[in-house]
Amino acid sequence: MPANIDRWPISKKPYFLYNAAFVFAVVLIASLFGILTRPMGLLAAVWPANAVLMAFMIRRQELARAECWLAALLAYLTADLMTGGEVYVTLWLTGANLTGVAVGYHLFKHLDAEDRQLRRPMSVVSMFCICGIAAATTGVTGSAASHILFGQSLLTGFAYWFTSDLVNSIIILPVILTAPSAGTLWSTLHNYEFRIRDWMPAATLALATTGGFLVGGPGAFVYPMPALIWCALAYNLFTTSVVTMAFCLASLIATATGSISSLPASNDTLVTVSIRLGMAFLALAPLAVAIVDSARNDLLQRLQHIVQHDALTGTLSRRAFLEMSEAKLAKGHSTRSVFFALMIDLDHFKAINDQYGHATGDFVLRNSTIAMSSALRSDDLLGASVEKNLRPSAM
Template sequence: MWCDTAEGRSLQMLEKAAARPLVLKPFHHSFWVMALGVIVFAACVLGILSRPVGMLASIWPANAILLGLLIRNPSLASPAGWLTAALAYVLADLATGADLHQAIALNVANMAGVVIGFSLFRRFSVEHRHLRRARSVLYMFAASSLAATGASLLGAFAVRLSFGTAMSDAFVAWLTTELVNYVVLLPVFLAAPHLDDGARAQPAAATAVPGSAWPFLSLIVSCGAALAIGGPGAFAFPVPALLWCALSYGLFPVTVLTAIVCVLTQIAVASGALRLGVSGVAEATLTSTRLGTTLLALCPLTVASVDTARRALIGRLSHAVDYDSLTQCLARAAFVARAAALVATPGSRNGGTVVMMLDIDRFKAVNDTCGHAVGDRVLITVARAVRSVLRSDDLVGRLGGEEFAVVLARQSPSDALKVAERLLAAVRALDVDLEQGGKLAVTISIGTAEVSVRNADLDGLLLAADRALYQAKAAGRDCVRSAGG
């Protein structure tokens, strides 16, 4: 039934899904805590293997990945979850040759940054936490900067003890490494669709913007040009293509593409594949590269986040215009426009489409004796019951007061009568609670008219169905009558 737009429905479902965090059963919680440890361990090993001799890691994804997992699933931020993550950090260092004191010193700083980041992100609204407002990326950047700064203050001492590096140099290196990984990797987790069940996965997928392959192809070409041409300006080559992607695809695909480009850029610089016109890969070069990569990532992420907020606003405005605020059925103008288009299709004129008029019996008496609050409750309850019977491609609208209209697609008159009987039964089964106690029984009357070659005008069909509705009223209500029947 077309009782709301695809975008409006997906946005409502997304907000509800994001607002309620996933609650894991004990067995599932234990499994995911173990999985968390494995993921953090693997990410740490990857970072350690990228560590030049006597320097910090060129890539350190573990902190951003851990923070992202905890934000998306706060139930993992339990004592068991934090302890498992801490053990994974230390074991990764020990497995790659570090001594115990060094491993503990370095990873206290890592854990401190994640704790700070988690505390800050939990204070954000759901919309900002999932990068769906205009300033969300700026808030994410601010929280990431504070988390990176907190970790760097502790990390500088650890690096001084482990590698003998000057504390000022260690602080800058740690800060830029943390910042680039948070800004590049964390948005992938924040914008990722819920995959724990179909209801949560649907909204995020539904809000994705369909686009052509040209933005993606231009991104590949720009990255290839950066490698081929080189020089300091090669950093900026992918920016126009990333902005094009941000305006063409959904938020989550853009976060993934941005992360891939930025991570590959860091690898290319560290390995010398991206020639920046400097001799060797000094720590100063890596620091500048990390800062440049951070700023590069902010551009497409901000554009994609703003575009997502814009589409969400348009969806809400469209829903407010097209749908009755009380019953969430199509408003009169929207119903007439869509019903006229459906009735005018060749398939409808050849039969198989039926128009119905529905009216709540004795509704004026309900308002007069029970009050308008109960009347509104009756309208909401009846509309919900009607929608529960109809299919996804049927139309239902509120024409005014207690009067509704329905268009059944691909239905013969005999099948339409069966649907009408199910509608009568669904409403008849309702019991509306009264404020003073007790229940209110509700019934409806239905009139139907079939679309035919001679009778394919919506106004004429509604008039014919309305006449049949009055016949149902005259026959005692709570029944259905067909035009010409």
């Protein structure tokens, strides 16, 4: 690295090295976590690396560059070789992982930004279809490797690879795709005030999950469904995604380690495949509810804004201004607060319309409003009333 790097133009600074280092670190950590969940010796019970890599590249497309793909390759190899893997086997398995990630990324890239961020009700369907195609690609490549390297049948190998990649993508992608920026997240956590009611849905889910594990049997995974739906209705999409991922990861690890009583042996192919598929479909329900609820809330906010604000100036409508003013006065009466009201009349406004046209009159109104708004505090109210003779009054 040149010693005078700080003197480089901003556009020429090697930020690509930072991106590559970030990808390497993230994939390495995710791969090591997955390797630690290998009770069966061949495939991990949870393999988050593919989903994490794909999600970050979807969200930050500047990461989908050659140096970042190379960094991901090195991270996969490093994680496997650190834990005793053979070079030839590791290369083939890594190729299967990267093939599925590449297919999923390129399919997601063609979606609208709102669908990539899971803001539309049909976004969850698009995500599921793309994850299914990417998992199938990984399954085809991985099953061939498993057949040649380990003597596993093609069908069995495909089932393991496909279901593992599918369920991990379904539960991990939403968390990264819907996560707020680091600054927003820190501000939210810093200003958060603890309230018991906020934690009740998550606590109920934890209790239902624990009870399901203790009772055991195939139905153990369905018992927490009402609590998951409650979380989807109580929390925003990102929080719901985090809660859903935590539940699914706990369930997958508990299944692989035999922690759930009365459950058939986890080394049975049909049982493992069935549980993973069931977990993937189960995760879709709270995600779909949260997405629909979020879209509904956004629509209601837009409608409320339209009702409460003037379309031309963006100020409060007469009705909204009076209602909010009355609420402020009622609240301030108990605290003996002092309020001031100012009414401004734009003189000779009709002459502007007559001489220069209504478009110019609209321009004057908007800029007058901007000038007034810039002089107000954050909790001040500004409303506009346009009279029939086109003489506006700002209050």
